[in-house]
Amino acid sequence: MNVDEMTTKGRAGMTDTVRLNEEIKRSGLKKGWIAAKLGLSSYGFLRKINNESQFKAGEIKDLCQLLKITSLKERDEIFFADDVDKKTT
Template identity: 55%
Template sequence: MTNTALLREKIDESGYKIRFVAKKIGITYQGFLKKINNESEFKASEIQGLKELLNLTDEERDKIFFTLCVD
């Protein structure tokens, strides 16, 4: 389950708009929103693209995408 709050925080910190981020990782805006809202899951290639685009550390990536429980 994606930690939506932390992912949105990192996107806000980057200064990028959600539409731009979606386009850069190769998915539609609507598809990206579904993934952020945990209606579908991110692919490994999308996670890697977000890690690079948002300059996430491995720890940040793991907290966003690989935490089992999200508060």
């Protein structure tokens, strides 16, 4: 199952904000620059990181390329986390 199928079949889950921020920090890239590359405003990008809106499948694909996330398991753990609420509550 690819990213597009996961999103359209409702397995979107929530973004693991902590892990995504760790990956961004590890990459050395600035959030504003990443947002621009994704075609988002800085505010829109932060809303998605913080689960106030969802990443689109294409954004996840592009973000993984920018952050050099090649493991499907890691991608799924970050962007399709089913238990983020349990960890934060």
